[in-house]
Amino acid sequence: MELTKITCNSCGAVNNRNAIVCVACGESLGPVNVNLLSDEYFQDGLKLSYSNVQAAVTAAGKSGWVQDFEEEVNMNSKAVINMDGRFLHKLMTENEDYLPYQRAVEQSKRFVADFENDLKRCVVETAFYGFTGRNLVYAALSLNENGLRSYGDVSVVLKTAMIERRTTVFEKNSYPLFDELTDAGWKAGTTMPTGHCGTWNERSIVSVVKHGREIAGKKNAPDFAGLILRSDKKKSNDEFIELHIFNKVTNVVFEKVVFHEKLRKHFDKDKIKIFLLNLKAKNIKIIRK
Numbered sequence: 001m002e003l004t005k006i007t008c009n010s011c012g013a014v015n016n017r018n019a020i021v022c023v024a025c026g027e028s029l030g031p032v033n034v035n036l037l038s039d040e041y042f043q044d045g046l047k048l049s050y051s052n053v054q055a056a057v058t059a060a061g062k063s064g065w066v067q068d069f070e071e072e073v074n075m076n077s078k079a080v081i082n083m084d085g086r087f088l089h090k091l092m093t094e095n096e097d098y099l100p101y102q103r104a105v106e107q108s109k110r111f112v113a114d115f116e117n118d119l120k121r122c123v124v125e126t127a128f129y130g131f132t133g134r135n136l137v138y139a140a141l142s143l144n145e146n147g148l149r150s151y152g153d154v155s156v157v158l159k160t161a162m163i164e165r166r167t168t169v170f171e172k173n174s175y176p177l178f179d180e181l182t183d184a185g186w187k188a189g190t191t192m193p194t195g196h197c198g199t200w201n202e203r204s205i206v207s208v209v210k211h212g213r214e215i216a217g218k219k220n221a222p223d224f225a226g227l228i229l230r231s232d233k234k235k236s237n238d239e240f241i242e243l244h245i246f247n248k249v250t251n252v253v254f255e256k257v258v259f260h261e262k263l264r265k266h267f268d269k270d271k272i273k274i275f276l277l278n279l280k281a282k283n284i285k286i287i288r289k
C-alpha cells in the first residue's frame with residue numbers, strides 16, 4: 001500500500017509521508033504519526049467504519065444516544081497519563097522529560113523491560129508506525145480525568161492545546177489490536193488495515209466506531225466515562241482508547257494532577273509540602289482524593 005505524498009510548507013517540495021524533515025530544505029514536516037494517519041487511505045477507511053456503525057445504530061433506533069456520546073467525547077475528552085507518585089515527583093523536582101520508551105532506554109533514563117515485553121513493544125511500535133514508533137508517548141482518552149490505574153495511582157491530565165496537533169488515536173491498546181489484526185490475516189511489515197485509528201480530530205469518530213454498537217445494544221443510556229475507559233489496576237483488564245503523542249511530554253504540558261492515593265505512602269510531610277508547592281508554582285491544578 002503506497003501512501004500519498006506531502007508538500008513542505010516552507011519550500012513546496014514533495015516528500016514521503018513518513019519523512020521527518022523536508023528532503024529539499026530540511027525544515028520539519030511536523031508530527032510523523034499525524035501525517036501518516038491523515039493520509040486518505042486511513043481517513044477513508046475510518047469514515048467507512050463510522051458509516052457502517054451509524055447505519056447499525058440508526059436501525060436499532062439508538063442514534064440519539066450515540067450522537068450524545070460523540071458530542072461528549074468531542075467536547076470533554078482529555079489525554080491522561082497515569083504514573084507512580086515517585087515518578088511524577090522526579091519529573092517535577094528534577095525537571096525531567098517524560099520520554100518515549102525506546103528513547104528513554106537509549107538515554108539511560110529507564111531500564112530496558114524484560115526481553116519478552118521489550119521485544120513485543122518494539123515490534124508493535126514498528127509494525128504500526130515504522131521508525132516513528134520509537135518517538136511516541138502513550139496516553140489514554142478520558143471523560144472524567146481518571147486514567148489507567150494499572151499504570152500508577154496518579155492521573156496527569158494534559159493540556160489539549162499542547163498535544164492535539166501531534167496526537168493519533170487507536171481504538172484500543174495497540175498490543176491486543178496488533179494480535180487481533182495479525183490473527184485476522186494482516187502481515188506485519190505492511191501498512192496496517194484501516195478503520196481502527198485516526199488523528200486527534202477524529203477521536204470521537206474512533207470512539208463511535210468502537211462503542212456505537214455497544215451503546216445501541218443497551219436498554220438504558222450508559223455512563224459514557226465508564227464506557228470509554230475501564231481500569232481496575234490490572235493491565236490485562238484495561239479497556240480504553242489509546243493515544244500516541246509525538247515526541248516527549250514535559251511538565252509544561254501538565255494541566256491537572258489527580259492523586260488517587262495518599263501521598264504519605266511515598267513521602268514524608270516536608271517532601272509532600274515541597275512537592276505540592278512545586279506543582280502550584282507551575283499552575284498545575286491539584287486534586288487529592
